[in-house]
Amino acid sequence: MTVTMPLPDAADVAAAAARIAPHVRRTPLLDAQVDGRRILLKLEYLQRSGSFKLRGAVNAILAGPQDLHIVTASGGNHGLGVATAASLLGVGATVYVPETVPEGKARRIEAAGARLVRFGASYAEAAAAAEEAAARPGHRYLPAYDDAAVIAGQGTLAAEIVADEPAVDAIAVAVGGGGLAAGTVLAAGSRTTVAVEPHGCRALAAALEAGRPVDTEIDSVASSALGATRIGVLPYALLSTDSVRSVLVSDDEIRAARDLLWEHFRVAVEPAAATPFAAWLAGRVPGALPCLVLCGANTDWTPA
Template sequence: MTATLSTEAAAARIAPYIRRTPLLRAEADGRPVVFKLEHLQRTGSFKLRGALNSLLTGPRPERIVTASGGNHGIAVATAAAILGLPATVFVPTTVPEGKARRIEEAGARLIRAGDRYADAAAAAHEAADVPGARYVEAYNDPTVIAGQGTVAAEIVEDAPDVDAIAVAVGGGGLVAGTALGSGGRLTVAVEPERCACLHEAIEAGHPVDAEVNSVAASALGATRVGEAPFAVLSSHNVESVLVSEAELLAARDRLWEEFRLAVEPAAAVPFAAFLAGRVPGALPCILLCGANSDWTP
């Protein structure tokens, strides 16, 4: 498992296909802050990193199957297209139409199954249980975690003075990758109050089922943190923080009004924690993870 958790190997593997997204040094409420503009990544989120690292590791399948609340599906569809592989993406019926459209535009077959991500995942695993097919995990896979960790590795290389990295948490792949790639810096794991599977797992001492009820649920709506990311997080310097719906929406609006950074609600979650004074550090980095929302004038 150690080899598959190498962010250095993952970075070299996926480099030909991704963007090295920029940093923005700024100030908010009198405090210096660094934004990692990962919402400018191809596919509109960090998810392409993990999807590519997964598909570029191990035997080449004949076709790809996955389940997603949206961003992972867009990433897998795009990664499959890059590698010339057919892909099928199962989504819950609650998937935002903009994300569903982008999955199909990337060339994948889209199938709606159930009202929750867990329902779509169950249907996708069944469909992938045939010769030649491969299921690509959204977060509970060491190769996916390592791919996501390349974001933090870039932050550390480009801003070594950053002393904490704040990141939104869904199933745990990005936050676990951040812990791996942060060079020992504090990882601040931020979740909405009613969409907090990692926070509840930490309290219980192991992954448990959690409520999913947030405007950010299409990106952060895992009912249970993955076993693989939880194992990583249990042995790294991680602090769990919660924010309210009002705080995350206000943070999203402020990112646009003050910095002209247009992100989806999930990406504003760590900035909400920063604004509320819940992100420590002399120079924290706020990882803006995605921008797959439809904006209307």
């Protein structure tokens, strides 16, 4: 597959880190043990907007023209990241979401100040409507993951991990459209990037099997955050390398990992954020000192 758009690199991640520093939180790294095994947990759910998506949104907005209204599409977290970034930076934003968007995420997008438009039954349908709306003068479309500036912004998360604990040898992240995993590859150096997906949202795994991005069916407890039907072109180009390990987990494993995060650490995250922990619990994350990214907590779920 030939990629016509320029790929971001490690220098772009470093530039993004400097650009977004005044607007995002440097989230903590928890050095922990589970069943006698040491792991690192990147507590990104403590980020403004409740997920890592703010990083890419802030970087992309600042890297582009400042006088345009931002339009995007999202299953929830990217939209909330864009809405929050737009509010912080003083620009207008409209977020298209599928009609199946969780109410908690929709409510938070509107509370952040963006205009919310519900359209279609899937992220793909919402994205098509958003791109059409963004074609009007004075508007700009901001992709959720298939964008160099977005990927570089997401890579700042892994850059923080490496800076805080250079001995980490694997970084496990959840994969939807692939922006976070692609950014992780850029910042991880020689470390393994473990790209974790639910069996029911396997856009990257399907692309690696086919040798190119392909459409997939979506059916998972984590689909509101990881429900991209096709991996991004730029993320795929960065993730189809030997430094990346593609891993699948079941919905039951995700639920169990989410519950265990609460039992062990009193951390309440959305299902997507528990997927790296699920992979680690199942023995599918390599390394003597892996870091698991808990990427978001935009959920109304609370333990009984």
